[in-house]
Amino acid sequence: MSNSVTLDEIWALFKETALRQQETDRQMQETAVRMQETDRKIKEVSTQIGHLGGRWGDFVEGLIAPSCIAMFTERGIQVDEVYPRVKKTVAGQHMEIDLLVANTVAAILVEVKSNLKVEDVRNHLDRLERFKSFFPRYAGCQVYGAVAGIVVDADADRFAINKGLFVIVQSGETVHIANDQSFVPRTW
Numbered sequence: 001m002s003n004s005v006t007l008d009e010i011w012a013l014f015k016e017t018a019l020r021q022q023e024t025d026r027q028m029q030e031t032a033v034r035m036q037e038t039d040r041k042i043k044e045v046s047t048q049i050g051h052l053g054g055r056w057g058d059f060v061e062g063l064i065a066p067s068c069i070a071m072f073t074e075r076g077i078q079v080d081e082v083y084p085r086v087k088k089t090v091a092g093q094h095m096e097i098d099l100l101v102a103n104t105v106a107a108i109l110v111e112v113k114s115n116l117k118v119e120d121v122r123n124h125l126d127r128l129e130r131f132k133s134f135f136p137r138y139a140g141c142q143v144y145g146a147v148a149g150i151v152v153d154a155d156a157d158r159f160a161i162n163k164g165l166f167v168i169v170q171s172g173e174t175v176h177i178a179n180d181q182s183f184v185p186r187t188w
Contacts, residue, residue: 061085061098061112064148064168067175068101071168072108075177075185077144079103088134095127095134101146107131108144110168116149121160128188143188148175 065082072079079101086097099110109131111124128145132138147160148168157167157178164186167178179185 063150063170064110064112064175065099067168068099068108068110071175071177072101072144072166075166077106077108079106079108090134095130097127097131102138102141105141106144107135107138107141108146108166110146110148112148114149115151115153116147116156116160117153118156118159120149121147121156121163121165124165125163131188144185145188146177 061084065084068082069079081102083100083102084098086100088095097109098112101108101110109124109128111120111127113120124145124147128143131143144166145164146166146168147156149156150170152167152169157169160167161179161183164184166183166185168175169178
């Protein structure tokens with residue numbers, strides 16, 4: 001018995017290997033097409049989620065804004081105007097204020113989040129420090145800060161209050177200022 005392989009057998013193995021390679025190439029091309037389609041769908045869903053997040057933010061601002069004048073007037077700050085999404089760029093730096101509640105002598109910057117975190121409060125404190133340089137028309141006003149959230153992380157409310165900010169929270173179908181009546185807000 002000979003263990004030798006004939007040329008026909010080698011040729012048959014070569015053809016079989018070539019066919020398998022072609023099938024593997026075809027499957028890889030199909031996989032690449034599927035992956036491109038998956039990537040496209042992921043981008044589409046990400047865009048939709050981004051839009052939903054923006055709409056959720058608009059919803060939360062819309063829940064807070066109508067109550068601002070009454071809430072702050074009740075606290076002794078006689079405001080009569082509410083401006084949503086105030087934006088300004090100065091020297092290449094950008095500032096955005098979710099809600100600006102104002103009159104001719106006072107301005108309250110309200111940072112609105114669906115889920116308020118300590119980091120959001122820190123960012124808002126920085127915004128308050130820079131506000132008058134961005135908006136010099138309020139240079140002679142007393143400027144107050146407020147943060148609002150539908151969900152407020154455990155330490156965020158205490159941190160905000162300790163820094164002199166009003167904290168606005170959801171209560172049933174409305175919102176209210178969570179600070180007690182003895183609270184004295186910080187002014188900028």
